[in-house]
Amino acid sequence: MVFGGRVIADSRRPLLVWEVPYYPTYYLPREDVEDVLVPTGAARPSPSRGEGRLSTVKVGDREAVEAATEYPDSPIGELRDHVRLDFAAMDAWFEEDEEIFVHPRDPYTRVDVLSSSRHIRVEIDGVTVAESSQPRLLFETGLPTRYYLPKTDVRLELLEPSDTITRCPYKGEAEYWSVRIGDELYTDVAWYYRMPLPESQKVAGLVAFYDEKVDVFLDGVKQERPKTKFA
Missing domain, CATH: 2.170.150.40 (Domain of unknown function (DUF427))
Incomplete structure (x- = not known):
């Protein structure tokens, strides 16, 4: 140290x-x-x-x-x-x-990233902000599944860069976007890892949203918003 x-x-x-x-x-x-x-x-x-x-x-x-x-x-x-x-x-x-970084890695925490063909649609205030049939699903012990989507499947014109940066000992440094719907700004609801750590390389450059703060439809079925410390 x-x-x-x-x-x-x-x-x-x-x-x-x-x-x-x-x-x-x-x-x-x-x-x-x-x-x-x-x-x-x-x-x-x-x-x-x-x-x-x-x-x-x-x-x-x-x-x-x-x-x-x-x-x-x-x-x-x-x-x-x-x-x-x-x-x-x-x-x-x-x-x-x-x-x-951030804290020691927990030996009981695991991160897996799997390619999928599930249909994912992300909606904020009734407006579709992302829709993809080629997500990558990130499974991390103790957290809800995160859906990482190609930028080409995200309405980037609705995203505004944020100054927020967070760090994760398993995934690396995340940069954030806010989403503007009309006059309403939804702060820091999306993020991506420009250069993730080796075990999370498969999500590099992909966009994820907080399921706790947006509406996610999985294969046409609206998902319940999870209750986590990020809610």
Whole structure:
């Protein structure tokens, strides 16, 4: 793990800890972290992990304030001699020799992309914005199926580029579009991956819509909008 132009942690024994249901976090053995932690005296309690003692990560003139947490008296014994470094506060994380993004990959999450001949139609406020019989279906553990459509099957004249960019540890960096129907702008309802990560290459350049925010017709049957954190 890199911060301030320096490798400050290198471990073959990290723990994957699920603090939230959606993804894991790395906890590193204290002895595998360089001497760059400056205790602040502050604490952050956790109902499950106990009192977390906070430290600032300091390398030269660079500081990540209270970006390190230790639980020396945790009721979970495995955590007591480990350090949690805030993923977003660091400059770069690597698994083996490959950089990872957003958070560690969940070993229980799988992403599959399958070509299909199903007929997909996407409608917003009664207006068809995309229609295709050559979608690629992306299946990701814990999320609804996403339908990725060729740009030639999308009414691009209705799409307006957005400044929004999101990152996914399994798919890469997504760029967004909003859709304008008359005077109404539906913000960030469509996205695409210009250069997805290797396991998701089959959706490169294809357009997907949030099923939670648009109406999707699959082989002529209107689908129920899924209930997810993106709704």
